[in-house]
Amino acid sequence: MPNSSLPPNVQARLEALTEQFIRGVEQFLGYPCNARFDYRPLYPFLSYPLNNAGDPFIDTHNRLNTHDIERQVVYFFAELFHARREAIWGYVTGGGTEGNLYGLFLGREQYPEGIVYYSEDSHYSIPKILKLLRMRQRQIKSTASGEMDYGDLARALNGRRDAPAIVLANIGTTMKGAVDDLERIHAVFESLSLRDYHIHADAAFHGMILPFVDRPPVFDFQAGIDSIAVSGHKMLGAPVPCGVVLAKKVHVRRIARMVEYVGSLDSTIPGSRSGLTPLMLWYAIETLGRDGFRALTAHCLETAEYAVERFNGVGISAWRNPHSPIVVFPRMAEPVLRRWQIAVHAETAHLVTVGHVEKRHIDTFLEEILNHESDHPGHP
Ligand SMILES: Cc1ncc(COP(=O)(O)O)c(C=O)c1O
CATH class of the missing domain: 3.40.640.10 (Type I PLP-dependent aspartate aminotransferase-like (Major domain))
Structure with missing residues (x-):
């Protein structure tokens, strides 16, 4: 963490980075990297x-x-x-x-x-x-x-x-x-x-x-x-x-x-x-053990299924393979995809429900996609 005995430019740079990462994690939906961990004892x-x-x-x-x-x-x-x-x-x-x-x-x-x-x-x-x-x-x-x-x-x-x-x-x-x-x-x-x-x-x-x-x-x-x-x-x-x-x-x-x-x-x-x-x-x-990993996996897969259902519920075709927290949907609404750090390949996009992703993230993401579409009909 930034500390007041640091040169001001270093302090400012570290604070800016901290801000960037706090905000970044809140909209980190596109990659399979779990941002929820705590290694402080190490x-x-x-x-x-x-x-x-x-x-x-x-x-x-x-x-x-x-x-x-x-x-x-x-x-x-x-x-x-x-x-x-x-x-x-x-x-x-x-x-x-x-x-x-x-x-x-x-x-x-x-x-x-x-x-x-x-x-x-x-x-x-x-x-x-x-x-x-x-x-x-x-x-x-x-x-x-x-x-x-x-x-x-x-x-x-x-x-x-x-x-x-x-x-x-x-x-x-x-x-x-x-x-x-x-x-x-x-x-x-x-x-x-x-x-x-x-x-x-x-x-x-x-x-x-x-x-x-x-x-x-x-x-x-x-x-x-x-x-x-x-x-x-x-x-x-x-x-x-x-x-x-x-x-x-x-x-x-x-x-x-x-x-x-x-x-x-x-x-x-x-x-x-x-x-x-x-x-x-x-x-x-x-610290987590097999039971912890099982619970983490269940959480990720449940959130993925929630995302599939919510997307399909508003007419966006989304699907996932069995046992996978990767939710595949058509590439769309580029500014929203970029904001949520969504990975794309050709006409396909995906989101990945790893440990830090909650249902509320899916809800907000979907809301932004729908708002973008109503503001820019027919435009990606
Ligand atoms: C199937 C597969 N193989 C290999 C890799 C590369 O792994 P890493 O980024 O840990 O080097 C990835 C990363 O997403 C992956 O999805």
């Missing part, structure tokens, strides 16, 4: 130069780290995603993108000649990651709901039976919250007698939702994936972007190298890594 840890460089499962020369806490976080997610502790490895990343980079990197190291298959509804960072890794790739069509078109996947795989397949499965797409069906993906492999494949699950947002709903689709290690990425700042909420990546140990062994300088295995993508973000995730896990 503030004292901002005073140490924490650095989690290296493998969290190996003690390093540097004692100013939270590796033991990070291991607990990894084990929490391992259990959530039905992985056996002995068979799994993971670390706290800087977010979903880094986790996807890691998973696809492991896929490439297993199958350097493999081709990556991912749906056109995948996150915009996937083609960039594939370019970085110089991997061969084939984009697969999506259905209207945002899910992978398995017929197109089968045709694409059938045309390249000579090459191993690396499939990026979306466990909740960015715009529509669609979940690719791992059983159907496996059925395609089976029908083509394809034996050499690697599956990475991009569960950036819905990875912290599906474990807390009744009768979720199988999407994790139980369903035969090799690695999975989830973001920490999305559903849980955090002031610093973060995430977790988990992978089968057998894949990580292929890439890990001993580094004398840090006295650890170099099994992560970055060198220096945050010591604070594992602490935040651990704190959220310990």
